């Protein structure tokens with residue numbers, strides 16, 4: 001059982017703490033991660049006060065502070081015996097499209113039968129446009145609650161299923177409202193204006209011109225979105241079109257993320273490097289030259305292996321080659337109704353371990369600290385470091401190597417979301 005309303009001040013003792021403190025002390029996101037970097041503390045304690053981690057380490061280190069907190073918080077202070085189980089930072093999902101209406105179950109039937117999808121993204125765009133704001137909010141709340149129950153305490157949500165000025169502003173406003181819910185995942189919004197060409201536009205060029213002329217500036221002025229994203233893919237947007245859109249966004253303070261080389265090799269990774277994007281996402285069909293460019297540019301690779309698995313793509317992104325070349329790797333769900341209806345980073349970790357060759361500690365860093373870096377949040381979340389928000393999970397295993405080994409069941413017994421304000 002995952003508790004719905006967790007306390008803000010509590011002690012977890014008798015834990016196998018996976019603090020990631022050595023990794024968090026390094027300057028910037030790391031590509032090569034050693035098991036020793038995970039900062040594992042056997043029989044460790046974690047103390048949270050008012051939703052902020054105040055100590056995490058051995059009992060001897062924490063004892064004085066714990067006694068002080070007990071007297072300070074009295075009966076509102078909770079105490080958990082982890083029984084030797086893993087206590088890890090809350091997961092950070094750095095790539096989702098979690099705000100949409102309707103489903104694409106019919107497309108899944110087609111996919112499984114080897115037929116082209118009958119609905120496509122146009123179906124989701126139409127359903128999302130029809131949905132009222134309260135419906136979208138309700139859908140979003142249900143999904144975020146499910147994500148939290150599976151360990152996600154921070155989630156990036158992209159707009160991009162309305163693709164009109166007012167509709168995109170509405171989706172971003174719903175993201176902002178979702179992020180205000182106490183005890184639920186923190187939301188970081190991304191303006192994914194160049195997601196698809198909506199049916200009323202004849203060409204991608206016309207639509208990009210509309211975005212640049214009429215949408216980017218109001219979105220930036222709204223102040224909800226922190227990033228901008230585009231779908232660089234054959235049949236969607238070319239590198240030139242993505243560049244026009246993302247440069248316009250960057251001029252208004254929205255840093256670039258980019259869907260790159262997801263379904264084919266179409267030039268997105270080189271564009272991400274050229275734009276110094278925060279991250280390049282998917283990278284299924286990336287080349288060695290692309291990897292070198294991303295490494296040189298300092299981009300983070302946000303890999304979404306559940307998408308390639310769901311679609312039955314012939315390969316996964318070359319995670320080990322990226323890491324060997326010096327590109328930090330984060331893992332994300334890509335949660336969306338068409339190509340990855342999976343909201344669980346636990347499933348993503350399993351697929352990354354099985355099909356990308358990531359080791360358990362690498363996968364854990366990829367869904368915590370490296371993902372936090374990709375969202376500009378590494379100073380706030382992503383490790384069990386005093387001063388960071390108390391986003392904390394208790395998992396039903398006792399050894400790091402078991403993370404991603406068991407799959408198909410939820411290993412999260414407790415998911416705490418710390419304070420969102422400080």
Ligand SMILES: [Zn+2]
Nearest residue numbers: 095097259334
């Ligand atoms: Zn995506």
